[in-house]
Amino acid sequence: MTSASTETTFGAEPGEAGFTAGLGKRHAHLFEEFWEHPFLAGLRDGTLAKEKVLHYVGQDNQYLTAYLRCYGLGMALSPDRRWMRHFHDSAAFILDDETHPHHVMCDYAGVAYEDAQVERLAPTAQAYINHMMAAGRDSLGVLLAALLPCPWTYTWAGARFLAEARPGPEHPFYGWWEFYGTRATGGVTDRLRVLVDGLAEDAGAAERARMERAFEDSCHYEIRFWEMAWTLEDWPLRPRPA
Numbered sequence: 296m297t298s299a300s301t302e303t304t305f306g307a308e309p310g311e312a313g314f315t316a317g318l319g320k321r322h323a324h325l326f327e328e329f330w331e332h333p334f335l336a337g338l339r340d341g342t343l344a345k346e347k348v349l350h351y352v353g354q355d356n357q358y359l360t361a362y363l364r365c366y367g368l369g370m371a372l373s374p375d376r377r378w379m380r381h382f383h384d385s386a387a388f389i390l391d392d393e394t395h396p397h398h399v400m401c402d403y404a405g406v407a408y409e410d411a412q413v414e415r416l417a418p419t420a421q422a423y424i425n426h427m428m429a430a431g432r433d434s435l436g437v438l439l440a441a442l443l444p445c446p447w448t449y450t451w452a453g454a455r456f457l458a459e460a461r462p463g464p465e466h467p468f469y470g471w472w473e474f475y476g477t478r479a480t481g482g483v484t485d486r487l488r489v490l491v492d493g494l495a496e497d498a499g500a501a502e503r504a505r506m507e508r509a510f511e512d513s514c515h516y517e518i519r520f521w522e523m524a525w526t527l528e529d530w531p532l533r534p535r536p537a
């Protein structure tokens with residue numbers, strides 16, 4: 296990508312005819328599946344079992360740590376300082392702001408944030424992380440396409456729930472929905488979409504196809520991440536004969 300096109304892709308709104316708009320249309324069914332998953336339904340109606348919430352928080356903290364490492368890969372692939380500024384600011388958002396939804400969940404479960412942390416990754420969280428890290432060994436476009444469903448699915452669901460249900464502060468997960476559903480957090484998705492659109496414009500057909508596959512796989516992983524928390528997924532061993 297040239298620095299001239301970098302200039303035009305920072306800070307704008309994603310276009311309706313851009314690459315990511317097409318991704319959103321072609322993979323809309325995955326967003327719906329994400330929305331309908333019982334874990335997210337439980338976040339909507341406030342009935343989630345506390346142990347599922349805590350399983351999610353422990354795994355998600357590790358996931359976001361790995362996501363930050365992917366920003367490090369992005370930093371290494373950055374063609375100029377504007378891109379570096381993007382990764383720097385995005386990392387600060389995760390480190391300083393995105394701990395808030397986890398605190399909301401820990402309050403719900405009545406457990407201190409520090410006590411909700413785990414070291415061992417569940418299979419699905421590990422697989423999602425491996426997928427993002429592999430994308431970081433491809434190109435900046437493939438990396439960012441793999442990273443895009445993370446903010447996009449959550450901010451899309453957050454805005455939808457706030458608009459449809461208008462939850463109040465008495466809702467047990469109000470702070471979680473409020474965080475992901477506000478326009479400020481939605482801006483994270485918009486900025487990333489603009490960057491991916493710019494990279495896709497400059498990419499050849501083969502790279503664009505890898506970008507789409509990386510995006511689609513991450514959408515699947517987002518749904519599986521709910522499933523991991525819902526089923527308390529671990530590394531089970533089959534019972535061995537005595």
Ligand SMILES: Cc1ncc(CN)c(N)n1
Nearest residue numbers: 355358445446449517520
């Ligand atoms: C797995 C996952 N995906 C997305 C988000 C929202 N950034 C998150 N916290 N965790």
